[in-house]
Amino acid sequence: MEGPAGGGNGKTGPALLFGTLLPKSPVLSFRDRHHTLAARIRELDRAYYLEAAPLVPDQEYDALYRELLDLEAAHPELATPDSPSQRVGGAPLPEFASVRHALPMLSLDNTYSEEEVRTFVERVGKNLREIPHTFTVEPKIDGVAVSLRYEKGRFVQGATRGDGQTGDDITANLRTLRNLPLSLEGKGLPEILEVRGEVYFPTAAFAALNRQREAAGEPLFANPRNAAAGSLKQLDPRVVAKRGLAIVLYGPGHCEGLECASQVEWMEKLKSWHLPIPGWHPQCADAEALVAAIGELDRLRRESRFPYELDGAVIKLNEWPLRERLGLTSKAPRWAMAYKYGAERARTRLNAVTFQVGRTGTITPVAELEPVPLAGSTVARATLHNFDEVERKQIRIGDAVWIEKAGEVIPAVVEVDLAARTGAERKIEPPAECPGCAAPLSWDGIFLRCVNPACPAQLKRRLLHFAQRSAMDIERVGEVLGGQLIDRGLVRDPADLYALTLDQLLTLERMAEKSAQNVLDGIEASRRRPLGRFLFALGILHVGVTAGQELAAHFGSLDALAAAEKEEIEAVPNVGAIMAESIHAWFRDEGNRELLRRFAERGVDPQPPEKPAAGGPLEGKTFVITGTLSASRESFVEKIRAAGGKVASSVSKLTDYVLSGESGAAKPSSKLTQAKKHGVAVIGEEEFQQLLQ
Ligand code: IVH
Numbered sequence: 001m002e003g004p005a006g007g008g009n010g011k012t013g014p015a016l017l018f019g020t021l022l023p024k025s026p027v028l029s030f031r032d033r034h035h036t037l038a039a040r041i042r043e044l045d046r047a048y049y050l051e052a053a054p055l056v057p058d059q060e061y062d063a064l065y066r067e068l069l070d071l072e073a074a075h076p077e078l079a080t081p082d083s084p085s086q087r088v089g090g091a092p093l094p095e096f097a098s099v100r101h102a103l104p105m106l107s108l109d110n111t112y113s114e115e116e117v118r119t120f121v122e123r124v125g126k127n128l129r130e131i132p133h134t135f136t137v138e139p140k141i142d143g144v145a146v147s148l149r150y151e152k153g154r155f156v157q158g159a160t161r162g163d164g165q166t167g168d169d170i171t172a173n174l175r176t177l178r179n180l181p182l183s184l185e186g187k188g189l190p191e192i193l194e195v196r197g198e199v200y201f202p203t204a205a206f207a208a209l210n211r212q213r214e215a216a217g218e219p220l221f222a223n224p225r226n227a228a229a230g231s232l233k234q235l236d237p238r239v240v241a242k243r244g245l246a247i248v249l250y251g252p253g254h255c256e257g258l259e260c261a262s263q264v265e266w267m268e269k270l271k272s273w274h275l276p277i278p279g280w281h282p283q284c285a286d287a288e289a290l291v292a293a294i295g296e297l298d299r300l301r302r303e304s305r306f307p308y309e310l311d312g313a314v315i316k317l318n319e320w321p322l323r324e325r326l327g328l329t330s331k332a333p334r335w336a337m338a339y340k341y342g343a344e345r346a347r348t349r350l351n352a353v354t355f356q357v358g359r360t361g362t363i364t365p366v367a368e369l370e371p372v373p374l375a376g377s378t379v380a381r382a383t384l385h386n387f388d389e390v391e392r393k394q395i396r397i398g399d400a401v402w403i404e405k406a407g408e409v410i411p412a413v414v415e416v417d418l419a420a421r422t423g424a425e426r427k428i429e430p431p432a433e434c435p436g437c438a439a440p441l442s443w444d445g446i447f448l449r450c451v452n453p454a455c456p457a458q459l460k461r462r463l464l465h466f467a468q469r470s471a472m473d474i475e476r477v478g479e480v481l482g483g484q485l486i487d488r489g490l491v492r493d494p495a496d497l498y499a500l501t502l503d504q505l506l507t508l509e510r511m512a513e514k515s516a517q518n519v520l521d522g523i524e525a526s527r528r529r530p531l532g533r534f535l536f537a538l539g540i541l542h543v544g545v546t547a548g549q550e551l552a553a554h555f556g557s558l559d560a561l562a563a564a565e566k567e568e569i570e571a572v573p574n575v576g577a578i579m580a581e582s583i584h585a586w587f588r589d590e591g592n593r594e595l596l597r598r599f600a601e602r603g604v605d606p607q608p609p610e611k612p613a614a615g616g617p618l619e620g621k622t623f624v625i626t627g628t629l630s631a632s633r634e635s636f637v638e639k640i641r642a643a644g645g646k647v648a649s650s651v652s653k654l655t656d657y658v659l660s661g662e663s664g665a666a667k668p669s670s671k672l673t674q675a676k677k678h679g680v681a682v683i684g685e686e687e688f689q690q691l692l693q
Pocket residue numbers: 106107108138139140141142143144145197198250251314333336338
């Protein structure tokens with residue numbers, strides 16, 4: 001990430017260098033200096049995270065942050081809970097405590113029709129008789145609802161919605177949100193301020209997160225909302241801090257000493273206390289103005305003008321005293337409603353649920369549907385993503401469901417038609433045992449996992465992962481042949497591929513001598529693939545293509561990596577503590593060591609990367625790759641490295657070139673947008689070839 005490093009990541013110069021910007025006076029006590037530094041860092045954080053308008057270069061921020069940390073190291077009493085250094089606190093929690101909400105957290109009545117918006121306005125008008133009133137419209141942020149509590153301006157507690165009455169205490173996780181102030185200043189601050197809002201996963205970061213997870217063999221998040229929910233459920237705030245979540249606030253909870261008469265005034269107050277609010281919340285006098293505002297918001301949403309996904313508009317009666325006259329139903333206020341924007345969707349029946357086992361044992365629930373046409377194809381299966389999503393959407397077998405194509409590719413079940421329930425629907429129970437091997441399953445956050453390393457369903461996925469193009473690139477070993485080899489017991493792990501004989505292959509269905517020989521040739525050709533690909537192919541949890549290459553470049557041999565301590569592994573660029581831990585543990589496992597011995601015995605000899613030629617044509621140049629290129633992304637990474645260049649995963653001002661292939665998407669990739677922002681050159685394959693020469 002760029003901008004305020006927040007971790008004081010060492011790019012520091014002597015503090016005096018910046019003395020002109022934040023003068024150090026010899027008469028100031030260390031206490032005053034700490035106060036000045038903390039205030040300045042808060043101001044810089046606000047500018048960066050709240051207003052997206054950085055005030056100083058990263059280096060300058062880092063220097064101030066480092067000075068703050070040094071002061072706190074020398075005087076630990078300065079590190080009070082609201083110090084900017086205290087966002088990521090303490091050890092992982094054993095579990096979340098429960099919090100009872102002082103006021104229940106309600107939901108909203110939904111509609112998809114403008115007609116119902118007009119009916120709502122009429123109903124409110126009737127109820128209020130002649131009393132003048134107005135409405136506001138806000139984005140309906142598709143995130144995770146939370147309630148925050150500030151006492152005397154200090155953030156003291158944050159909780160999830162839970163069942164509306166009681167939620168989880170996620171204070172430590174919320175403290176890591178960089179656009180959330182830990183202490184408030186400003187006029188009219190109430191003694192007790194409870195404020196409600198939505199934690200979201202910034203859309204720009206979401207695609208990158210899922211790409212990373214896919215490469216690393218980790219289960220994908222369904223959408224930014226699901227990623228935010230999964231992140232907030234982490235018991236270790238250090239993991240949450242890395243995810244880069246953010247928050248928007250829109251409503252009040254229980255407050256003491258608050259003077260406020262309307263939603264418009266509330267938003268102004270939150271803003272003056274530097275709390276993040278939706279950047280767009282017009283006031284409307286009547287139904288026509290509301291319908292126009294809803295249309296305007298839809299346009300802004302399509303232009304991706306918000307950092308979060310929004311699935312609708314929330315209409316609220318502006319005047320607070322009048323809200324009380326309208327009151328609540330059992331679960332939603334009568335003074336507000338949500339208008340939802342619809343995507344292309346189809347309605348069908350969910351006949352059954354099956355469970356797919358992934359390479360690392362993650363179990364994904366899959367909906368088996370009554371086939372239905374949608375956006376140009378017939379859909380008979382749709383992902384239910386994970387059990388958190390199943391529960392949130394209350395999906396049952398036999399339900400009439402709405403499906404959508406997420407990102408135009410994978411169909412997903414988005415909503416149940418609850419009104420069509422007959423009572424005969426059955427709950428979807430997470431399986432107790434693995435559908436592939438019958439071993440008991442265990443929970444890992446919101447994901448259910450099979451932890452049996454010998455599970456045949458996992459073996460098939462692992463074999464496919466091993467043989468795929470960006471890994472060992474073994475032609476012909478795909479879904480069908482891989483499945484047969486495992487079902488027939490000819491292959492129990494990827495090392496067995498290298499002991500296959502022609503006679504064995506000829507026992508398989510529809511396998512003539514010529515194709516059997518082709519299979520063997522393909523396997524043969526893979527024995528000396530680059531070490532980086534081999535490391536990726538092994539399927540070590542969290543190790544993607546890029547990490548495999550970085551590890552190969554750093555350690556130079558399998559043996560060196562196998563013998564490395566955790567700290568040495570963590571020192572490799574782009575390898576964090578969690579990945580280092582996973583790699584270290586993988587190489588300590590006796591079964592994995594045995595696997596490596598068998599690879600070696602069977603002549604698998606991964607090649608260390610060539611040392612980039614000093615003075616190579618791309619020496620000192622950093623590339624970021626986006627879009628689809630004419631050959632695999634890995635082969636381009638290999639070319640760049642061999643010519644002395646580096647490859648990074650995101651665009652910053654340190655990037656020299658963005659190598660851009662075809663893009664299938666309607667919108668330009670976020671990397672191209674970033675390139676434009678930082679003035680980085682975008683080149684195609686042809687220009688890339690020229691650079692290589
Ligand atoms: S006001 C009394 N405003 O949508 C109800 N909710 O479907 C207060 N949401 O539970 C909700 N953006 O989590 C409100 N601008 C916004 C919102 C918003 C998203 C969520 C919220 C609520 C859910 C209802």
